[in-house]
Amino acid sequence: xxxQEIAFYIFSSxxxxxxxxxxxxxxxxxxxxxxxxVFFNAAGLFLLAGxxxxxxxxxxxxxxxxxxxxxxxVMMMDINFATIxxxxxxxxxxxxxxxxxxxxxxxxxxxxxxxxGGRATLGGVAHPIPDPQxxxxxxxxxxxxxxxxxxxxxxxxxxxxxxxxxxxVLTLRERPGSKHQNxxxxxxxxxxDTLQLIQDKPSGQGVHNG
Numbered sequence: 001x002x003x004q005e006i007a008f009y010i011f012s013s014x015x016x017x018x019x020x021x022x023x024x025x026x027x028x029x030x031x032x033x034x035x036x037x038v039f040f041n042a043a044g045l046f047l048l049a050g051x052x053x054x055x056x057x058x059x060x061x062x063x064x065x066x067x068x069x070x071x072x073x074v075m076m077m078d079i080n081f082a083t084i085x086x087x088x089x090x091x092x093x094x095x096x097x098x099x100x101x102x103x104x105x106x107x108x109x110x111x112x113x114x115x116x117g118g119r120a121t122l123g124g125v126a127h128p129i130p131d132p133q134x135x136x137x138x139x140x141x142x143x144x145x146x147x148x149x150x151x152x153x154x155x156x157x158x159x160x161x162x163x164x165x166x167x168x169v170l171t172l173r174e175r176p177g178s179k180h181q182n183x184x185x186x187x188x189x190x191x192x193d194t195l196q197l198i199q200d201k202p203s204g205q206g207v208h209n210g
Contacts, residue, residue, distance in 0.1 A: 014037065035067055
């Protein structure tokens with residue numbers, strides 16, 4: 001058994017155990033921490049497969065941003081964990097059915113992509129497999145995204161933009177007591193609105209009211 005095989009079994013075993021702990025941990029903070037462990041081990045598997053670009057993206061984007069954001073949100077929210085656990089048993093059969101359907105779809109997708117003469121066929125369309133000795137992973141991925149799937153890539157960006165705007169609109173709340181800055185009113189104000197001319201008084205008397 002080679003070192004690569006030993007590393008594969010270590011990364012995959014830890015990733016499977018951590019993924020089970022993500023859904024079985026009672027504390028959501030612990031679930032997020034186990035999720036970070038899953039991401040780290042998945043990045044190790046990508047490195048073993050020669051996809052260093054995907055490994056770095058997984059660490060930078062998911063571990064450095066998404067998982068940490070989940071951790072902050074879970075720690076800052078006042079969640080009633082007892083209420084959440086009450087519906088776990090009731091929805092477990094439905095969740096198991098959805099999980100089996102997703103597993104069947106993944107297995108079908110993996111087994112339906114044969115390698116024919118160095119060309120992978122996906123959906124009846126043949127795409128050449130780049131030579132790792134000539135083209136890097138980042139180059140190959142960028143060429144595919146910005147040539148063959150350019151419109152799909154831009155459409156995904158538009159969908160994410162609409163989702164972000166929708167989240168901002170849904171969470172926006174009107175505060176009647178807060179002070180807002182009126183740029184137009186400040187720009188068009190005159191000196192008579194802000195300045196008051198006081199009649200000159202003899203020196204030493206000052207200004208007296210009334």
